[in-house]
Amino acid sequence: MSVRVFVPRDTTALSLGADAVATRLEREAEQRGLALTVVRNGSRGLAWLEPLVEVETPAGRVAYGPVTPADVPSLLDEGLLEGRDGHALAKGPTEAIPYLARQQRLTFARIGVTDPLSVEDYKAHDGFRGLEAALALEPQDIVEEVKASGLRGRGGAAFPTGIKWQTVLDAPADQKYIVCNADEGDSGTFADRLVMECDPYVLIEGMAIAGLAVNATQGYIYLRSEYPLAKQILDDAIARAEAAGYLGDDIQGSGRVFHLEVRLGAGAYICGEETSLLESLEGKRGLVRFKPPLPAIEGLFGRPTVVNNVLSLAAVPFILAEGAQAYADHGMGRSRGTLALQLAGNVKRGGLIELAFGTTLRTLMEDFGGGTASGRPLRAVQVGGPLCAYLPESQWDMPLDYETFAEVGAGVGHGGVVMFDDSVDMAEQARFSMEFCKEESCGKCTPCRIGSTRGVEVIDRIRAGRDRDANLELLGELCETMEDGSLCAMGGMTPFPVQSALKHFPDDFQRAPEGDRS
Amino acid sequence: MNDSREWTPQAVQAEIDALKHKPGALLPILHALQDRFGHVPEGAVPIIAESLGLTRAEVHGVISFYHHFRTAPPGRHVVQVCRAEACQARGARALEAHAQATLGVDYHQTTADREITLEAVYCLGNCACGPSVRIDDQILGRVSPDAFDALVDELRTQPLEVLG
Numbered sequence: 001m002s003v004r005v006f007v008p009r010d011t012t013a014l015s016l017g018a019d020a021v022a023t024r025l026e027r028e029a030e031q032r033g034l035a036l037t038v039v040r041n042g043s044r045g046l047a048w049l050e051p052l053v054e055v056e057t058p059a060g061r062v063a064y065g066p067v068t069p070a071d072v073p074s075l076l077d078e079g080l081l082e083g084r085d086g087h088a089l090a091k092g093p094t095e096a097i098p099y100l101a102r103q104q105r106l107t108f109a110r111i112g113v114t115d116p117l118s119v120e121d122y123k124a125h126d127g128f129r130g131l132e133a134a135l136a137l138e139p140q141d142i143v144e145e146v147k148a149s150g151l152r153g154r155g156g157a158a159f160p161t162g163i164k165w166q167t168v169l170d171a172p173a174d175q176k177y178i179v180c181n182a183d184e185g186d187s188g189t190f191a192d193r194l195v196m197e198c199d200p201y202v203l204i205e206g207m208a209i210a211g212l213a214v215n216a217t218q219g220y221i222y223l224r225s226e227y228p229l230a231k232q233i234l235d236d237a238i239a240r241a242e243a244a245g246y247l248g249d250d251i252q253g254s255g256r257v258f259h260l261e262v263r264l265g266a267g268a269y270i271c272g273e274e275t276s277l278l279e280s281l282e283g284k285r286g287l288v289r290f291k292p293p294l295p296a297i298e299g300l301f302g303r304p305t306v307v308n309n310v311l312s313l314a315a316v317p318f319i320l321a322e323g324a325q326a327y328a329d330h331g332m333g334r335s336r337g338t339l340a341l342q343l344a345g346n347v348k349r350g351g352l353i354e355l356a357f358g359t360t361l362r363t364l365m366e367d368f369g370g371g372t373a374s375g376r377p378l379r380a381v382q383v384g385g386p387l388c389a390y391l392p393e394s395q396w397d398m399p400l401d402y403e404t405f406a407e408v409g410a411g412v413g414h415g416g417v418v419m420f421d422d423s424v425d426m427a428e429q430a431r432f433s434m435e436f437c438k439e440e441s442c443g444k445c446t447p448c449r450i451g452s453t454r455g456v457e458v459i460d461r462i463r464a465g466r467d468r469d470a471n472l473e474l475l476g477e478l479c480e481t482m483e484d485g486s487l488c489a490m491g492g493m494t495p496f497p498v499q500s501a502l503k504h505f506p507d508d509f510q511r512a513p514e515g516d517r518s
Numbered sequence: 519m520n521d522s523r524e525w526t527p528q529a530v531q532a533e534i535d536a537l538k539h540k541p542g543a544l545l546p547i548l549h550a551l552q553d554r555f556g557h558v559p560e561g562a563v564p565i566i567a568e569s570l571g572l573t574r575a576e577v578h579g580v581i582s583f584y585h586h587f588r589t590a591p592p593g594r595h596v597v598q599v600c601r602a603e604a605c606q607a608r609g610a611r612a613l614e615a616h617a618q619a620t621l622g623v624d625y626h627q628t629t630a631d632r633e634i635t636l637e638a639v640y641c642l643g644n645c646a647c648g649p650s651v652r653i654d655d656q657i658l659g660r661v662s663p664d665a666f667d668a669l670v671d672e673l674r675t676q677p678l679e680v681l682g
Contacts, residue, residue, distance in 0.1 A: 187602030266584035283544030345607035350646025
């Protein structure tokens with residue numbers, strides 16, 4: 001009997017040579033006359049072990065990693081196909097790897113387990129149960145279930161998903177839309193990508209449920225152009241879901257309609273802002289719209305539109321399949337369910353960590369992450385993307401939940417955790433925040449468009465030691481102006497990383513840059 | 519360079535006609551043109567405007583708004599270096615300086631041999647394994663300056679096979 005060997009095909013595994021490992025395995029097996037079938041699964045999200053090769057044994061799947069093509073012969077010599085221990089890369093039973101075993105995978109239960117494009121595999125692992133449950137419910141009942149789960153928008157704004165859906169359900173219109181925000185532009189985040197590349201049907205299912213809940217018949221996934229593989233996998237998965245009757249004009253014989261299409265962005269960070277995204281989907285420049293009207297009332301092409309992040313929509317199938325309470329049982333305070341954290345930057349063991357709200361950064365960075373990749377002391381961590389604060393060690397023991405972080409001017413954002421060691425120059429990081437805003441501002445409002453340019457200049461003067469005190473004061477005022485006067489979060493939140501750097505790492509602004517410190 | 523990448527008004531019109539029925543068709547059309555010709559030719563602007571009932575200024579405005587669209591042909595390969603925070607924490611600043619120095623070009627420029635166009639990118643979603651680089655449609659992780667040089671050598675000696 002042919003032994004199944006899994007070699008992931010997500011962007012991270014591929015970026016570290018997974019294709020060459022798969023090719024080598026097949027070639028070596030052929031030469032040795034071994035019966036071996038290579039399955040291209042998604043990633044388990046244990047990025048530091050990629051390419052993570054797994055072999056299926058009677059006792060379950062056994063892991064080896066990180067594997068290079070050159071390791072393949074010795075792995076086969078030392079009993080890879082029997083799942084034997086002993087090789088330096090042997091990690092034992094996959095599910096028992098502490099990094100994975102300690103997680104609470106609800107949304108990400110299937111990533112890395114299945115072949116991402118196999119509808120059969122998806123169904124064999126509880127797939128489409130949520131959609132089947134939703135087909136038996138009235139729209140209002142679906143919305144109630146999502147409300148009861150306590151799910152809040154995982155894109156960063158944390159708005160209650162059920163309330164948003166209710167608004168769209170209640171808005172009378174001949175056409176409504178479900179738009180998935182897959183413009184995952186925050187550095188340090190890759191959870192959306194993992195959903196789309198490793199378990200695309202969970203997103204498709206979540207969007208179809210949203211369509212049923214608010215009577216929308218058309219969905220769009222607005223995907224960033226930096227994710228070419230996700231585009232390819234989603235297009236393929238949508239075609240297969242249509243063929244299997246989970247999308248289209250008659251979902252599973254119910255007579256209900258839901259069509260889905262992927263639209264590519266074009267390298268504009270601002271299009272992750274929901275109104276800018278809608279403009280872009282309409283074929284325009286991604287200029288932010290004034291709110292109100294809310295997209296839920298007047299969204300895409302002026303029609304009521306649900307705009308949700310990938311992770312919000314991907315959480316929905318579990319809620320419908322297992323019940324709202326099963327989801328709400330996780331978490332703390334008003335932050336219910338699980339949070340997909342992404343451990344990134346200067347980290348020894350980076351990857352995806354799905355946990356109930358309430359864990360601490362220290363647990364993440366030390367217990368999961370194992371400290372920095374460089375081996376140097378950790379100095380700062382940016383949580384929630386380029387518009388969120390840099391946190392010093394004194395803030396690493398707060399529980400991760402929306403309210404606790406908001407109280408100290410920090411954000412959970414999309415769950416990205418970017419670690420920096422002690423070689424980081426925080427004045428340079430503050431400058432980059434302004435530079436990034438300057439580069440990516442849509443230009444509609446003055447505080448963001450001009451403020452970011454002036455911000456770069458002021459920080460340059462501070463770093464050059466010119467009228468340092470006066471310029472530090474000016475930078476403080478500029479930050480306030482941007483925060484209070486900008487139209488959206490781009491200009492309004494760019495000051496957060498700058499202010500946090502000023503507050504927690506003031507010494508870095510008191511000395512000249514030391515050239516290239518990287 | 520492949521002849522099929524030379525644009526003609528007829529070829530542009532064919533791409534537009536295949537997509538113009540879609541709601542909000544402009545971005546899909548621009549992507550189709552750039553995928554086919556490597557850039558969105560200036561000469562395509564009036565054809566798009568006419569076909570979609572837009573002004574040329576509107577079409578130009580959209581093309582210039584988005585970093586992804588370019589109006590001049592790129593080199594044979596497009597190399598993007600990630601400049602965002604997670605890669606900065608792993609040495610992206612040194613890598614971009616190295617890339618610019620060894621290729622002898624700044625961002626948005628093409629090497630004299632027309633082989634490589636260098637671009638900046640803000641996050642490739644490979645943030646646990648930086649610094650990251652994208653070469654055409656392939657993303658690479660943990661790219662040290664030495665690894666970058668090896669990749670560039672490979673590009674200059676043989677066409678890159680896009681795997682996957």
